Amino acid sequence: MLYKEPEDGEKIKFDKGKWIVPNKPVILYIEGDGIGPEITNAAIKVINKAVERAYGSSREIKWLEVYAGEKAEKLVNDRFPKETQEMLLKYRVVLKGPLETPIGKGWKSVNVAIRLMLDLYANIRPVKYIEGLESPLKHPEKVDMIIFRENTDDLYRGIEYPFNSEEAKKIRDFLRKELKVEIEDDTGIGIKVMSKYKTQRITRLAIQYAIEHKRKKVTIMHKGNVMKYTEGAFREWAYEVALKEYRDFIVTEEEINQGKPDQGKIILNDRIADNMFQQIIIRPEEYDIILAPNVNGDYISDAAGALIGNIGMLGGANIGDEGGMFEAIHGTAPKYAGKNVANPTGIIKAGELMLRWMGWNEAADLIEKAINMAIRDKKVTQDIARFMGVKALGTKEYADELIKIMDTI
Numbered sequence: 001m002l003y004k005e006p007e008d009g010e011k012i013k014f015d016k017g018k019w020i021v022p023n024k025p026v027i028l029y030i031e032g033d034g035i036g037p038e039i040t041n042a043a044i045k046v047i048n049k050a051v052e053r054a055y056g057s058s059r060e061i062k063w064l065e066v067y068a069g070e071k072a073e074k075l076v077n078d079r080f081p082k083e084t085q086e087m088l089l090k091y092r093v094v095l096k097g098p099l100e101t102p103i104g105k106g107w108k109s110v111n112v113a114i115r116l117m118l119d120l121y122a123n124i125r126p127v128k129y130i131e132g133l134e135s136p137l138k139h140p141e142k143v144d145m146i147i148f149r150e151n152t153d154d155l156y157r158g159i160e161y162p163f164n165s166e167e168a169k170k171i172r173d174f175l176r177k178e179l180k181v182e183i184e185d186d187t188g189i190g191i192k193v194m195s196k197y198k199t200q201r202i203t204r205l206a207i208q209y210a211i212e213h214k215r216k217k218v219t220i221m222h223k224g225n226v227m228k229y230t231e232g233a234f235r236e237w238a239y240e241v242a243l244k245e246y247r248d249f250i251v252t253e254e255e256i257n258q259g260k261p262d263q264g265k266i267i268l269n270d271r272i273a274d275n276m277f278q279q280i281i282i283r284p285e286e287y288d289i290i291l292a293p294n295v296n297g298d299y300i301s302d303a304a305g306a307l308i309g310n311i312g313m314l315g316g317a318n319i320g321d322e323g324g325m326f327e328a329i330h331g332t333a334p335k336y337a338g339k340n341v342a343n344p345t346g347i348i349k350a351g352e353l354m355l356r357w358m359g360w361n362e363a364a365d366l367i368e369k370a371i372n373m374a375i376r377d378k379k380v381t382q383d384i385a386r387f388m389g390v391k392a393l394g395t396k397e398y399a400d401e402l403i404k405i406m407d408t409i
Contacts, residue, residue, distance in 0.1 A: 003087055009062030012093050012358070014322040017205075021358045026062045028087060032097020033069045034332025035395075039344035040097040042399035046344075046367060047095075047351040049403045054362040064091070068110050069099040080110045085117065092118055092323035095351060098332045112158070114325055115151050120318035121198060122205050123149040123297060125329060126353070127304040127314060132375040134387040135309035142285040143307045146215070148206040149297020151318060153198045154230075156294045160190035194230040194293060200241040205319070206291045207246050210266050218242075220270035221292040221300060234293050235270050242268050277303055301329065312383060315349030317357060324357055326350040340394040343381040345371060348402070370405040374398070 009026035012019060029044065031037040044063060051059055066084045073079050088094060094114070101109040114120070125147045129140040137143070161167040168189045175181040210218055220239070224232030242250050251262050253269035271279060273296050280287055280300070284307060292300055305311035311330055318325040328346025336342050348367060355364035374380065378390045379401045385392035393401060 003064065003066060003083060006062035006064060009064075011091055014092070017321045019358060021360070023059045024062050025093070025358070026064055026091050027354075028064050028066050028091050028094040030066055030068045030084075030094060030096045030099070031071060032332065033071075033100045034098060034334040034337045035342035036069075036097030036099070036332060037071075038338070038340065038395045039328065039342050039347045040095065042344040042395050043095065043347040043351050045399050046348050046370075046402050046406075047355070047363075049406050050355070050363040050366040050370075051360065053366055053406050053409075054360070059360070066094070068096075080113060088114060088117060093354070094325050095347070095354060096325055096327045097347065098328060098330060100332050100334075111327075112156060115318055118318075118320055118323040118325065119152065120320040120323060120325055121150065121152045122202050122317075122319045123147075123151040123301075124209075124317040124319055124353070125149070125301045125304075125314060127301070127308060129308045130313065130372055130375050132378070132388075133309040133313070133384065135307065137281070137284070137307055140308055143304070145280070145284070145287045145290060145304060146209075147290045147292060147297055147301045147304060148202060148209070149292050149301060150198060150202045150234075150294050151297075152294075153194050154294030155190060155192050156298075157191075157193055159193065161188065163188040192227070192230050194234055196233070196237045199234050199237040199293075203238040203241045203291060204245070206289055207242055207249070207266070210289050211246075211249055215266065215288050217267040217269070217286075217288040219276075219287055219290050220268075221273055221276045221290055221296050222270060223273040223296070225272055231273075231293055231296075238291060239268070239270075273299075276300060280304055280307065305329065309387075310343075310384060311346075312343045313345045313349065315346050315351070315353050317350065317353040319357065324354065326354040340396060341382050341392070342395050343383050344395055344399060345381075348399075366406050366409055367402070369409055370402040373405050373409075374401055 006026055009024050010022035012021050012025045031040045051061060066087045067075055068080050068084055072081050099110045127145050129143045163186050171189050172183050175183050206218055220235050222231040222235045224235045249266055250268050251265040253267055256262055302311060305314045314329045316327055316329045327350050330346055352364045352367040378388050379393060381398050382392035
C-alpha cells in the first residue's frame with residue numbers, strides 16, 4: 001500500500017509548540033468506521049468552502065487520505081498499517097473520523113496509539129451552548145468551558161492484566177511478599193501512572209491558552225483525597241508550575257479568600273472530581289478552563305457535553321508540541337452508517353478547531369457562524385430536528401446548507 005502524496009503541498013512545521021503553516025499544507029484524514037466516512041467527507045467539504053471563502057485561491061488544504069480501522073483491515077488485513085503510521089509521523093496533523101475500539105477484548109485503540117505516537121498530550125474539548133439546542137439546563141447559555149484533559153498518562157496507558165494471567169499472579173505475589181499488601185487471587189490488575197513532567201506540560205498549555213485567549217479561571221479537577229500520590233500529585237504539580245512560572249498572571253482562589261484582590265488575573269483553583277460533576281450542573285458559569293487527568297477528563301468532557309443538549313455537536317483537539325489530531329468526540333454509531341442521517345457537526349467543529357490551531361481564524365469563524373445560523377434557522381439533522389419538530393436534513397444536505405450559508409456571510 002503506497003500513498004500518493006500531493007506534489008504541490010508542504011508539511012506543517014513546528015517550533016517549540018508553535019505551528020508554522022504554509023499556504024498549501026498537507027493534512028491527513030482518516031474516514032473512520034461506521035458513520036465516519038459520511039461525516040468526515042461532509043466536514044472536508046465544509047472546511048474547504050470556509051478556506052476558499054476566507055482566503056480565495058491564496059490558501060488551500062491539500063488533503064491526503066490514510067487508512068485505519070475497518071477500511072485498512074479490508075485493504076491490507078491490518079487496522080493500523082505501517083504505511084499509515086509513517087505518514088502520520090511525517091505530516092503530524094490529521095482529521096480523524098471515529099474508529100471502533102472493542103470493549104473487554106480484541107485489538108487496542110488506534111485512537112490511543114496515534115495520541116501516543118505523536119505525543120499528543122492534551123485533549124482539548126470546548127463546550128459552549130448554541131442557541132436553539134434542547135438542553136436539560138434552565139440556563140444553558142451559561143455553559144462556556146474548555147476541558148484540558150491530559151492525554152498520555154493515567155489508566156489509558158493500558159498497563160493491565162486479566163485476573164487469571166501469569167502477569168497478574170506475579171504482581172499479586174510481589175505485593176504480598178515485598179510490600180505486605182494482601183490481595184485476592186481473583187483480582188485483575190490495572191496500574192495507574194502519573195508523571196510530574198506530563199502533568200506540568202499540560203498545565204503550561206492550559207495556562208498559556210488562558211492567557212492568550214483571555215479566559216478567567218483554571219480549575220484543577222482531581223481525586224487527590226483518595227489517590228494521593230497520583231491525582232493528589234497532579235494537583236500539587238499543577239499548582240507548583242503555575243505559581244513558579246506564571247506568578248504574574250495567576251492568583252489562587254485561596255489567596256482571594258484571604259483578601260487578596262484578583263486584579264484581572266487568572267484565578268487558579270481546584271475541585272474534587274465527584275464534586276466537579278454537580279458543580280458544572282448547578283453552577284456552570286463558575287467554570288471556564290478545567291484541567292484534568294486522563295480518566296477524569298474523559299468523564300467530565302461527556303458530562304459537560306450533555307449540558308448543551310447534544311454531545312454530537314462537540315469536536316475535540318488532541319494537541320502536542322509537534323502535531324495534532326482533530327476528531328468528533330462521539331463514537332461510530334454503526335446502526336446509522338450509510339443512511340445519510342448522521343450529524344457531522346462534531347467533526348466539522350473539530351475542523352474548526354484545527355483551523356484555529358493553524359492560525360486560520362477567519363475560516364474558523366465562518367464555520368462557527370454558519371453552524372450557529374443553521375441551528376437558529378432549524379436547518380438541522382434528525383437528532384436535533386426531532387426536538388425542534390421540523391423536517392430533518394440528511395448528512396450531505398446539512399453540509400450543503402452550511403456551505404450555502406457561508407456564501408451569504
